[in-house]
Amino acid sequence: MFERSILKDLRQWADNPYRKPLILRGARQVGKTTIVGQFSREFENYLPLNMEKQEARQLFESTDDVKQLLPMLFLYCNVQRSPGRTLIFIDEVQASPHAVSMLRYFYEEMPEIHVIAAGSLLETMLDRHISLPVGRVEYMALHPCSFIEFLNAVGEERFVPWLQEMKLPNAFHDQLARLFNTYALIGGMPEVVARYVAKKDVVSLSAVYNQLLVAYRNDVEKYARNNSQTSVIRYILEEGWAFAGQSITLGGFAASAYKARETGEAFRTLEKALLLELVYPTTGTTLPLVSDLKKAPKLIWLDAGLVNYAAGIQREYLLSKDLNDVWRGMAAEQIVAQELKTLSNDVGQKRHFWVRAKRGSSSEVDFVYLYDGMVIPIEVKSGHNAHLKSLHQFMNETPHDVAVRVWSGSYSVDEVSTAEGKRFHLVNLPFYMVGMLKEILEKCMTKWG
Template identity: 50%
Template structure:
């Protein structure tokens, strides 16, 4: 097992004197159960329940009061109900509405108990009019491995330490870029990274990629309430890899005959399963960043490694020296989006890209982030600064003078002037620092 940074959030939760039961969100196979097992090493006692198992699920179906329920759990699992620090992990909690309801009573009546619940299909409860007790639970979100976690998992301890130096020393650039290319190729799904770390053999990963997508397709029956909807969801999963990072239209998605409503409903279900998300543009020039749902979104999938494998472009990624040249820059842009999402464990965070309000304009900035009272534009581009036309256009319309370019080159700060004559500072940041963008914005703006 390798270190996951979600453990920081889990540990912080466990050390609070007043805490609520924790709902750990995340798609299947991102490592939720493993992370909780690692947290459990600091407890006197660990109880694991998997509610996909009838024996475990039935414990919640007997109508016990919560104190009696806990005693029954301890009896069945041969645990001591009097132990001081007991961590109770309820996995696949969406399988039992009664278990969901019990979280309120664990909070109100057994506050000394440490309770974590997880499940990959939690929003499926909403369709059954079941919800988590409002104000009685809290949430953390888990993602595939970040680049930094990938370095740790593959034994690159010095690379991890150097990645945290601000500013990054020049001598570290070439090796970190090479390692980032390998991360781009493989992705961050834990089982795949584990196998690669053990064998360093890319050929051994094929069966794991295939088993992951098979598992996601098998889950479709759990998402859909009828066969026709399941068919659309399968189509979206299979087509989505080829559309990753692209702006999409709902009608006819994936060269199909499905209508806008069918595709939109299927994508919404997969968003709830945390397998993908629609990233909408904003036209905002000042805070808050307001998404424009009338404009076409981009498609962000769970993991770029899965995208590479199922799009059939692993060979191109493996041989690439410039990630911007792949898929018209969509792969590196997709991975930057993945790193930005993983750097926020909040359920509410969503990245945005910027487009101009004018209907016929094709001006587009890859990402915009709120930093203090500023909206900072971020372009994922290689080449001369004169090619950053959309970035210049954005900078002409804001009062501040800070922008970011993510590229393959070394860290630098450049003085740039737009065609309209506005001077601003451009932070040129290597791709592999995307996960530390917030830290570098702090350094840059100061």
């Protein structure tokens, strides 16, 4: 099993003397239980509990005294306590609101115990059946595997230091581009990546994709508030994959008869389940970024591999050498958005794109990224610099001088001027380097002073 990058953040959490019980958030099947199992090897005592099991649930609900509860947990898990650190993992915690409430008592009365909680449906039940102990817990998000994690999984980790140092010889560009196209095709769901590593056969992944999609659809009754919302959510989970990377309208979404209000509620429920995100535009080029909820959002799904399978576009990847040509460029935007999401484990992190506030303007930049107090524009395009009109317009309105183009070419930096005379650095970033964006910007800023 390859090591996920989130383990580094888990170690930092564990070593923090002021840590609080951690709630690990992520969609179903992104590997939360597996990650905690790997992390548990670094502890002398590990107590895994699943709140969907009646005995474990009854144990937690039998007392409010965590000091009294702890020896019972060792007994239940059949673990002889050893000197050293103890990690308690409470899985499917949403099945026991009482277990959620007890997290505060671990923080207040037994801070030396490491506690992690997770639940595939926890997000959809917050504020309905469950109240989290505010100020007594902290959060971390787990996403599908990034391209860097994919390289580690397929045994190509030798490229990672070269990418981080921006010193990859051009001779390896085509090889990295092919690897990234494979990643963009199959996506980053851990089970899919593991199956691909074992068999190197894309066709064999169909059963895994189908199992994941069926599991998400079967969860609908747990997500939905009523029968009407159940129908809308099911419709989105059946038809919505074909709209990945596109701006959508809520009313009449995907040629349905559903109204904007009921579609919006369904989308927000699926957002809580972390299956998708409605990415709204901002009109600002400086902080703070404010989402313009009156404008149409882009639909970005959890994982590109699921999109490609569910929307039936896998074959296009095999026939194209440039991601910008696949599925009218929407595939490129989906996978870049997915890579941008992996740059942070912060819960609640939102992505944005930019539109010009001027009435009648059609200027749009695919994404913006916050770095060191700056709003960095990111265009996902091939072609000449002159074709980046919206990005030039953005740079005219922002005080800094750095922009990013994600493309199929090699890494380079151009000195560019807008028609109005604003000079700026254009960082041309291959798709396979998007996951290094923070490191690249840091090195560039240091170089440019």
